[in-house]
Amino acid sequence: MxxxxxxxxxxxxxxxxxxxxxxxxxxxxxxxxxxxxxxxxxxxxxxxxxxxxxxxxxxxxxxxxxxxxxxxxxxxxxxxxxxxxxxxxxxxxxxxxxxxxxxxxxxxxxxxxxxxxxxxxxxxxxxxxxxxxxxxxxxxDSVPSDLGLGLAHAAAGGVPIVAATLTVRSLRGGISGGTIDSLRQQLKETKRDASTRRLLANPYALTPGPSVRLPGHAGSGWGKVRGTWQAPFVMGSYNQQIVQRSNYLTGWSYGQLMQYREVVATGRGPAGLARAMAIALGTAGLVGALAFPPTRAVVDRVLPSPGSGPSAEAIEHGRFVLEVDVYPVEGRPVRTRIAAPYDPGYGGTGxxxxxxxxxxxLDDLPARAGVLTPMVAMGEHLAGRLRASGFTLDAGALPQAPGRRASEARRNAPDQRAA
Structure with missing residues (x-):
C-alpha cells in the first residue's frame, strides 16, 4: 500500500x-x-x-x-x-x-x-x-472539539462565526494517571516560570504572540441557560487554544471575533445546580491541591499514577456525547453531534x-506542513475514519423552537455565557 x-x-x-x-x-x-x-x-x-x-x-x-x-x-x-x-x-x-x-x-x-x-x-x-x-x-484532547467546530463551520457555509459552544451532554469514563501527571507537570512549570501562568489562561496562546489582540474568551461557562445549569468543562481552556489555532491556520476563517467556550450540562433544578457546583468546586480544588507541594503530596496518595487507569470493565462501559453549537454571522445556527461508545480517555482516545x-x-491530505491541528491536518479524512470506527460526527441545522429565528439565536448566543 x-x-x-x-x-x-x-x-x-x-x-x-x-x-x-x-x-x-x-x-x-x-x-x-x-x-x-x-x-x-x-x-x-x-x-x-x-x-x-x-x-x-x-x-x-x-x-x-x-x-x-x-x-x-x-x-x-x-x-x-x-x-x-x-x-x-x-x-x-x-x-x-x-x-x-x-x-x-x-x-x-x-x-x-x-x-x-x-x-x-x-x-x-x-x-x-x-x-x-x-x-x-x-x-x-482535542479531536472532538476541533473536528466538531470545523465540521459545523463547513456545514454553515464557511462564513465567520459569532459564537460557538461545546456542551458535554454525557460522559462516562475514568481519568488517567497520565492526564493527572500532565496537569501536575504544568503546574510545577508555572512555579518555575511565571510567564507560563498567563499562557495557560490565554485562548490565543497557540497563535502568534503579542500582536494578537482579540476578545476571544466567552466567559467561564458557569451559570444557567434556558433553565439548565451548566459548569465549565475542565478541558475547555486548552481545547479553545487548539480551536483558535485552527482558526489562525486557516486565515481566521472562523472569524477573528469568534467566542468559543466549553461547558458541562448538569440538568435542571436544585439537583442540576448541585452537580454544577460540585464540578466547578471539584475542578478548582484539584488544581489548587496540585499547585502546592504540601497538598500535592496528600492528593498524590489517592490519584491514579502515570501509566495506570481504571478497570477493563469500567472502560468497557465508557461512552460520551458532545454537541458543538455554532452561530454564524448569517444563515441558520449549526450543531455537530459527537458521540462514541468508548471510554473517552482510554478506548476512545486510543x-x-x-x-x-x-x-x-495513508490519506491524500491537504498540502500543509508545520505544527498543525487535527482539523487542519486531517479534517474530513479523520472524521470519516472515526465514523467507520463507530463514532458519530454529524453536522446539521441546530434544532430551534417553533417560530424562533436564526437571527434571534445569534443575538442570544453570547447570553449563553456565565449567568
Missing part, C-alpha cells in the same frame, strides 16, 4: 503503556494489509507482551526518549510517529523536534499548553521546510490516535 523508502509507515511509541495498548489494539484491528507498523519503548520485554497479546509480528524498537540520537534514528526510519509517552513537557520535546527535522509526521495526546506552545516555537518553521505534519492533541496515525500515513 505504501511507496516510501522508509523502514516503517507508523511507529507507535509507548505501546506498552495504558493508553498505548488501546492504540496498538485498534491499529491491529483497523490497519489495512501491508501497512508497516512497529512498536517502540524502553522495555523490549513489555513490548513483546503487547505483540503476543495482539498476535502480530510487528518489529520492536527499544528507545529511550531522553536519548536524542536514538530518537532521531527512529524518526528517520518511519513516515509517522504516534506517541503516548507523556507528560510531554518531560518526554515529548525531543520526539516532536526529531520528527520535524526528519520530515516525519507526528501525532500525540498532549493537552499541555506549555508543551505545545514551545513546540510551535521550535518546530513549526522547521516542519514547514521538511514537509512534516506535527499534530498535537489527537485524543479526547481509537482517535490510531486513526490519526493511519490518516497521516
Amino acid at each position: 505504501t511507496t516510501n523508502d522508509r523502514d516503517h509507515d507508523i511507529v507507535l511509541l509507548g505501546a506498552s503503556g495504558f493508553v498505548g495498548r488501546y492504540t496498538a489494539r485498534h491499529l491491529a484491528r483497523s490497519a489495512p494489509d501491508g501497512v508497516r507498523i512497529a512498536i517502540a519503548g524502553r522495555s523490549t520485554a513489555r513490548l513483546d507482551d503487547v505483540r503476543r497479546e495482539l498476535a502480530v509480528d510487528w518489529p520492536i524498537i527499544e528507545v529511550d526518549t531522553s536519548d536524542d540520537a536514538a530518537v532521531g534514528r527512529v524518526a528517520a526510519s518511519t513516515s509517522v510517529i504516534a506517541t503516548t509517552v507523556g507528560p510531554y513537557l518531560r518526554y515529548g520535546a525531543g520526539v516532536a523536534s526529531a520528527s520535524a527535522r526528519a520530515g516525519t509526521s507526528y501525532a500525540d495526546l498532549s493537552g499541555e499548553s506549555i508543551f505545545v506552545a514551545r513546540s510551535i516555537e521550535r518546530n513549526h518553521a522547521v516542519a514547514e521546510t521538511t514537509g512534516a505534519r506535527i499534530v498535537h492533541s489527537c485524543g479526547f 481509537v482517535m490516535l490510531a486513526e490519526s496515525a493511519l490518516s497521516l500515513a
Whole structure:
C-alpha cells in the first residue's frame, strides 16, 4: 500500500503503556494489509507482551526518549510517529523536534499548553521546510472539539462565526494517571516560570504572540441557560487554544471575533445546580491541591499514577456525547453531534490516535506542513475514519423552537455565557 523508502509507515511509541495498548489494539484491528507498523519503548520485554497479546509480528524498537540520537534514528526510519509517552513537557520535546527535522509526521495526546506552545516555537518553521505534519492533541484532547467546530463551520457555509459552544451532554469514563501527571507537570512549570501562568489562561496562546489582540474568551461557562445549569468543562481552556489555532491556520476563517467556550450540562433544578457546583468546586480544588507541594503530596496518595487507569470493565462501559453549537454571522445556527461508545480517555482516545496515525500515513491530505491541528491536518479524512470506527460526527441545522429565528439565536448566543 505504501511507496516510501522508509523502514516503517507508523511507529507507535509507548505501546506498552495504558493508553498505548488501546492504540496498538485498534491499529491491529483497523490497519489495512501491508501497512508497516512497529512498536517502540524502553522495555523490549513489555513490548513483546503487547505483540503476543495482539498476535502480530510487528518489529520492536527499544528507545529511550531522553536519548536524542536514538530518537532521531527512529524518526528517520518511519513516515509517522504516534506517541503516548507523556507528560510531554518531560518526554515529548525531543520526539516532536526529531520528527520535524526528519520530515516525519507526528501525532500525540498532549493537552499541555506549555508543551505545545514551545513546540510551535521550535518546530513549526522547521516542519514547514521538511514537509512534516506535527499534530498535537489527537485524543479526547482535542479531536472532538476541533473536528466538531470545523465540521459545523463547513456545514454553515464557511462564513465567520459569532459564537460557538461545546456542551458535554454525557460522559462516562475514568481519568488517567497520565492526564493527572500532565496537569501536575504544568503546574510545577508555572512555579518555575511565571510567564507560563498567563499562557495557560490565554485562548490565543497557540497563535502568534503579542500582536494578537482579540476578545476571544466567552466567559467561564458557569451559570444557567434556558433553565439548565451548566459548569465549565475542565478541558475547555486548552481545547479553545487548539480551536483558535485552527482558526489562525486557516486565515481566521472562523472569524477573528469568534467566542468559543466549553461547558458541562448538569440538568435542571436544585439537583442540576448541585452537580454544577460540585464540578466547578471539584475542578478548582484539584488544581489548587496540585499547585502546592504540601497538598500535592496528600492528593498524590489517592490519584491514579502515570501509566495506570481504571478497570477493563469500567472502560468497557465508557461512552460520551458532545454537541458543538455554532452561530454564524448569517444563515441558520449549526450543531455537530459527537458521540462514541468508548471510554473517552482510554478506548476512545486510543481509537482517535490510531486513526490519526493511519490518516497521516495513508490519506491524500491537504498540502500543509508545520505544527498543525487535527482539523487542519486531517479534517474530513479523520472524521470519516472515526465514523467507520463507530463514532458519530454529524453536522446539521441546530434544532430551534417553533417560530424562533436564526437571527434571534445569534443575538442570544453570547447570553449563553456565565449567568
